[in-house]
Amino acid sequence: MANPIKLQINGKEYETTARPDTPLLYVLRNELELNGPKFGCGLQQCGACMVLRDGEAIPSCRLPISALTRSKIRTLEGLIDEDGNLHSVQQAFIDEQAAQCGYCLNGMVMAAVALLEKNQKPSDEDIREKLTINICRCGVHSRVIKAIKKAALNS
Amino acid sequence: MKNTRRDFLKQIGYVSIGFSLVGPFGFAAGGEYGQPLQRTLDKNKVDAWLQLLEDGRIRIYTGKIELGQGITIAVKQMAAEELDTDLSLIEVAIAETGVTPNEGFTAGSQSIESSAMAIRNAAAFAREAVLQIASEKWSIPTTQLKLKNAKIFGPDKEVSLYQLLEGRQIEKTIHEVQQYRGKSIRKYVGRPIPREDIEAMVRGRQVFVQDLRFKNMLHARVVHPPSYRSTLVYFDSSEIKKLPGLIKLIRKGNFLGVLAAQEYEAIRIMEQVKGFVRWDSSRGDQLPAGKDLEEYIKMLPVETETNENIGSPETVLQQSTSKVKASFFKPYLMHAANGPSCAIALFEEGKLHVWSHCQGAYPLRGTLAKLLGMPEESVHVKGVPGAGCFGHNGANDVAAEAALMALEYPGRHIRLQWMRDDENGWEPYGTAMAVELEAALDNSGTIAAWQCDVWSDGHSNRPNGNPNTLLPAYFLEEEYGHPGIGYRGGAYRNTVPYYKIPNITVRSHMFQGPLRASSLRSLGTYTNIFAIESLMDELAEKAQKNPLEFRLSHALDQRSVDCMQQLKTMVKGVSKERDEGLGFAFSRYKNSASYCAMAALISVNTDSGKVRVKKMWAVVDSGETINPDGLKNQTEGGMIQSASWALKEEVKFDAEHITSLDWNSYPILRFPDTPEVQVEVIDRVDQPPVGAGEATQAPATAAIVNAIFDATGIRIRRLPVDPELLKAR
Numbered sequence: 052m053a054n055p056i057k058l059q060i061n062g063k064e065y066e067t068t069a070r071p072d073t074p075l076l077y078v079l080r081n082e083l084e085l086n087g088p089k090f091g092c093g094l095q096q097c098g099a100c101m102v103l104r105d106g107e108a109i110p111s112c113r114l115p116i117s118a119l120t121r122s123k124i125r126t127l128e129g130l131i132d133e134d135g136n137l138h139s140v141q142q143a144f145i146d147e148q149a150a151q152c153g154y155c156l157n158g159m160v161m162a163a164v165a166l167l168e169k170n171q172k173p174s175d176e177d178i179r180e181k182l183t184i185n186i187c188r189c190g191v192h193s194r195v196i197k198a199i200k201k202a203a204l205n206s
Numbered sequence: 207m208k209n210t211r212r213d214f215l216k217q218i219g220y221v222s223i224g225f226s227l228v229g230p231f232g233f234a235a236g237g238e239y240g241q242p243l244q245r246t247l248d249k250n251k252v253d254a255w256l257q258l259l260e261d262g263r264i265r266i267y268t269g270k271i272e273l274g275q276g277i278t279i280a281v282k283q284m285a286a287e288e289l290d291t292d293l294s295l296i297e298v299a300i301a302e303t304g305v306t307p308n309e310g311f312t313a314g315s316q317s318i319e320s321s322a323m324a325i326r327n328a329a330a331f332a333r334e335a336v337l338q339i340a341s342e343k344w345s346i347p348t349t350q351l352k353l354k355n356a357k358i359f360g361p362d363k364e365v366s367l368y369q370l371l372e373g374r375q376i377e378k379t380i381h382e383v384q385q386y387r388g389k390s391i392r393k394y395v396g397r398p399i400p401r402e403d404i405e406a407m408v409r410g411r412q413v414f415v416q417d418l419r420f421k422n423m424l425h426a427r428v429v430h431p432p433s434y435r436s437t438l439v440y441f442d443s444s445e446i447k448k449l450p451g452l453i454k455l456i457r458k459g460n461f462l463g464v465l466a467a468q469e470y471e472a473i474r475i476m477e478q479v480k481g482f483v484r485w486d487s488s489r490g491d492q493l494p495a496g497k498d499l500e501e502y503i504k505m506l507p508v509e510t511e512t513n514e515n516i517g518s519p520e521t522v523l524q525q526s527t528s529k530v531k532a533s534f535f536k537p538y539l540m541h542a543a544n545g546p547s548c549a550i551a552l553f554e555e556g557k558l559h560v561w562s563h564c565q566g567a568y569p570l571r572g573t574l575a576k577l578l579g580m581p582e583e584s585v586h587v588k589g590v591p592g593a594g595c596f597g598h599n600g601a602n603d604v605a606a607e608a609a610l611m612a613l614e615y616p617g618r619h620i621r622l623q624w625m626r627d628d629e630n631g632w633e634p635y636g637t638a639m640a641v642e643l644e645a646a647l648d649n650s651g652t653i654a655a656w657q658c659d660v661w662s663d664g665h666s667n668r669p670n671g672n673p674n675t676l677l678p679a680y681f682l683e684e685e686y687g688h689p690g691i692g693y694r695g696g697a698y699r700n701t702v703p704y705y706k707i708p709n710i711t712v713r714s715h716m717f718q719g720p721l722r723a724s725s726l727r728s729l730g731t732y733t734n735i736f737a738i739e740s741l742m743d744e745l746a747e748k749a750q751k752n753p754l755e756f757r758l759s760h761a762l763d764q765r766s767v768d769c770m771q772q773l774k775t776m777v778k779g780v781s782k783e784r785d786e787g788l789g790f791a792f793s794r795y796k797n798s799a800s801y802c803a804m805a806a807l808i809s810v811n812t813d814s815g816k817v818r819v820k821k822m823w824a825v826v827d828s829g830e831t832i833n834p835d836g837l838k839n840q841t842e843g844g845m846i847q848s849a850s851w852a853l854k855e856e857v858k859f860d861a862e863h864i865t866s867l868d869w870n871s872y873p874i875l876r877f878p879d880t881p882e883v884q885v886e887v888i889d890r891v892d893q894p895p896v897g898a899g900e901a902t903q904a905p906a907t908a909a910i911v912n913a914i915f916d917a918t919g920i921r922i923r924r925l926p927v928d929p930e931l932l933k934a935r
Contacts, residue, residue: 073468073470150401192846
């Protein structure tokens with residue numbers, strides 16, 4: 052068995068014995084039992100599996116854990132504070148009811164959090180551009196844009 | 207039977223930290239799976255729909271499944287209203303065999319019309335029943351009693367419903383109730399009450415079947431063949447068995463699956479197995495690659511039926527000097543769920559348990575039992591939400607494949623999630639269709655005659671008891687035959703225009719097409735209304751009338767008029783720039799459900815021919831509105847999805863198989879290109895509530911193509927819109 056790999060996930064250190072080429076997504080879902088990141092395509096085309104790597108939103112479905120030993124990973128669950136309070140983006144998604152099936156929601160929230168960290172007052176165009184990778188089949192795009200603008204106002 | 211926390215934990219399997227036990231997110235119901243609840247499933251009985259819980263709360267059972275359409279909150283609102291009970295005291299259990307009533311499929315925008323209405327009636331009747339029981343018990347007239355928050359209040363006493371019935375359920379036969387509180391009081395109904403599952407989603411709780419975890423669960427993947435009719439001629443089992451991590455290789459005829467303890471191992475093994483197998487794909491028909499699909503489907507053998515014949519359209523058309531004729535085509539479209547289909551199956555002590563995001567737990571159970579040669583009673587299917595499916599996608603198929611593997615590896619939960627190419631390559635598509643229309647105007651510019659011919663494959667091959675409605679039937683040794691055309695009505699749905707027209711003929715020509723086909727959101731309505739509303743625009747042009755006024759002058763009823771008038775107000779003041787167009791459309795889904803008037807503002811890039819839908823407006827009348835925000839959400843989503851179908855989507859294939867296997871080869875609209883959408887609802891409390899989930903699909907595309915004409919003078923008759931047609935010459 053390979054040497055364990057140390058990862059920093061949601062502020063905690065985690066050691067895994069998974070194969071070094073295992074994409075982060077499977078470690079998050081199956082070892083850490085996190086439900087936020089979802090398998091959507093396994094091809095980095097849809098964004099359902101997005102996480103924050105050092106603050107940048109990226110798909111985790113092809114990201115080998117061996118490349119992440121120096122990275123800080125944050126997932127949807129890691130946006131919630133210790134008292135259970137939601138991040139302003141999470142709250143705005145509830146307020147705007149910005150979901151139908153909700154399978155894509157994780158990626159949209161993560162992309163939005165990354166956007167707002169760099170741009171506190173994004174325009175519609177900024178939001179559309181940033182969320183280009185995020186596929187939504189149900190068509191909640193308009194609500195998501197509203198939610199992100201609302202989160203920007205509230206944060 | 208009491209539903210204890212222990213049972214509940216067993217029911218949902220492994221519960222991760224932070225998972226809420228109070229959530230209605232598809233899990234909060236049912237009994238321990240090995241030991242079915244002693245529940246009546248008789249839809250005529252109150253307790254089939256409504257259960258009084260020991261903690262004083264009430265559980266509602268719906269035979270429908272939550273697909274993101276918001277049925278859970280709608281059902282809850284309707285029950286809360288009739289029982290005058292706070293929403294927090296009501297939970298909802300979704301489709302599960304042996305637990306919820308059998309309500310067939312969650313399809314055709316019927317969740318509100320059938321399930322929610324049955325629950326409303328059961329709850330209203332239950333209200334009368336419990337007041338009567340309390341009245342008899344306390345010898346107090348019902349007029350002095352009140353039901354509120356799942357308690358009965360008398361002049362100087364109160365008791366929970368559970369205590370009142372001393373642990374029994376309301377086992378009475380339901381009679382139709384004359385008056386619903388939902389029609390008059392509307393404390394819960396008709397209000398935009400937020401869905402509770404969205405908070406669960408943003409918190410990363412277990413919501414989806416993909417999120418279920420069981421102790422010692424194994425991960426499965428399937429090695430699908432290169433084509434529908436490929437046969438497995440060779441596989442090197444000794445090499446395959448050496449693959450690290452493989453727990454079991456399962457071969458049944460041409461079905462090949464692998465089991466591993468780790469999900470990524472299962473994926474790697476599946477990919478490596480492809481190098482150790484050989485398929486023969488020479489048998490059977492090749493797909494009609496490179497052919498004009500519109501011509502091809504019209505040349506296939508057909509079974510023709512006349513579906514409508516009013517007056518004498520042929521004579522009128524022959525004699526008319528003012529006619530418009532056009533042909534329309536729509537390609538195969540895929541459901542393309544964002545989350546690939548997934549199921550978990552466990553075979554234990556002779557019983558098969560399946561967790562599935564299927565649209566019909568009972569129909570899947572019956573069909574699975576046939577496929578596996580098991581008695582129906584030995585199969586248990588529990589509905590759990592999945593990614594939005596928009597019709598019959600791979601949900602049942604993946605469940606059948608997981609079940610096949612579970613039978614080969616008893617005692618362990620087998621989780622199978624399809625890869626993206628499995629989903630895109632094997633789901634049953636919405637069929638390609640062609641429509642030919644001809645219409646005549648009289649001297650006053652009014653439509654005098656209408657003739658429609660529609661070519662279509664079937665629109666429903668849902669699990670129906672015949673194993674050939676499940677994908678593995680293609681692969682197993684036994685010959686199950688082609689499922690055939692299936693439900694014909696989907697093809698000519700909405701072929702009769704919802705307008706005043708004195709002479710109409712509709713003929714449908716059913717073919718059996720080259721690709722696997724079944725129900726996709728709105729079935730044939732999408733293509734039929736695209737054609738009708740395009741022709742209405744052409745007729746308006748010929749009659750030299752404003753397109754919206756032309757429709758209004760042919761409106762069948764006041765509700766149609768109201769929708770179109772309100773739309774007119776919404777778009778008043780919209781200004782068009784150069785190369786922009788504004789288009790309109792109207793339809794009433796199934797000619798009996800929701801009304802929808804639609805407008806679209808588009809712009810055309812004359813260099814690239816690319817169309818951008820900038821904004822869309824819709825007015826919907828779905829009768830009585832249960833949850834206006836839910837209705838708007840469904841409508842907005844339908845508009846954006848329809849814009850994607852119109853501009854981007856087409857299932858492509860070569861001679862062997864589907865080639866649209868990922869989001870690059872099956873592109874859909876993404877954020878930079880999705881329209882802004884605005885929806886207004888006409889709430890008609892005096893009318894029955896009707897389904898709305900499919901009502902916008904067709905008029906949205908029709909409004910877009912009419913807007914393209916407005917901008918360019920070019921009529922779009924084939925979908926998806928071809929930018930080549932729109933480049934400046």
